[in-house]
Amino acid sequence: MDSTEKVLQQIINYQNSNSLSDQQMADKIGCSRPLYQRTRTARIPMGGTFIRGAMRVLTETFKQGRKSTIQRITKETNINLELNIDGTGDYAINTGVRIFDHMISLFARHGLFDIKLTATGDDIHHMVEDVGICLGKAFGEALGEKKGIVRMASASVPMDETMATVVVDFGGRGYPVIKAEFSGNDLSGLPADLIRHFLESFAIEARMNLHAAIAYGINDHHKAEALFKALGRALDMATRIDERIAGELPSTKGYLEK
Ligand SMILES: [Mn+2]
Structure with missing residues (x-):
């Protein structure tokens, strides 16, 4: 798994463990719901905006545990x-x-x-x-x-x-x-x-x-x-x-x- 795949996997885990909708995830990441859904199902590759938004979400969550x-x-x-x-x-x-x-x-x-x-x-x-x-x-x-x-x-x-x-x-x-x-x-x-x-x-x-x-x-x-x-x-x-x-x-x- 390369690092962008890891990020996507972590985002999916995050969504599942917090029971969030696709719309809620899109809002957190800062993209549209269709873009989130297409990226999530790997029908399109992760773009820069998606990766930056995803890292922000993961980092914030990670910090809450430190x-x-x-x-x-x-x-x-x-x-x-x-x-x-x-x-x-x-x-x-x-x-x-x-x-x-x-x-x-x-x-x-x-x-x-x-x-x-x-x-x-x-x-x-x-x-x-x-x-x-x-x-x-x-x-x-x-x-x-x-x-x-x-x-x-x-x-x-x-x-x-x-x-x-x-x-x-x-x-x-x-x-x-x-x-x-x-x-x-x-x-x-x-x-x-x-x-x-x-x-x-x-x-x-x-x-x-x-x-x-x-x-x-x-x-x-x-x-x-x-x-x-x-x-x-x-x-x-x-x-x-x-x-x-x-x-x-x-x-x-x-x-x-x-
Ligand atoms: Mn001593």
Whole structure:
């Protein structure tokens, strides 16, 4: 089956699983009912308008499935996390550590991820580490088979005198490389090494290759901000669906198995 045949098959599956009429499908795709019917029965080949409309329908449906909910309760921590990869940057974060809330909020806002997170723990080390684990699991679950995503991306973000770069690949291998030197001058309540530990836990659980580096800087708060913003930007790009990859797109989630 070539990729346009796959798209057509997915459109037919979509129509069947949602019990839509030919007219409703034509409206969604943006063509006439006769054109939809003739294309559907393969009496005429798929035209460009049909393919673009079909991909839009499939992409929108696929995105509705890119969400996850993680609940993780251990003797050390209690974490509830909701993630919508295709969000708008809405967040509600409460970990009891304000600076950590601030960093996760920056990640959500600049990655356009919706994140609801509550976390408590017997100590800050366990809490931060386990939030990293849960965020990694949440991305892994929400991305599913990761078909059609951009996959590799990078972002460099400045914050006054500091610059940080994050490079990611959602290739299925959890491998973190973190080059983040902090001097301990200004991170009010968050031991700086926990940022490294958080990023490593996140990368391993999300099965992503994560390189995060602070190129230079002086103030620890600025370094952390630049790092979390760059993390958001890079992950936003890497998780985005590339609509040009027709047929590779939505094959497992959202509509095929409704
Ligand atoms: Mn640990």
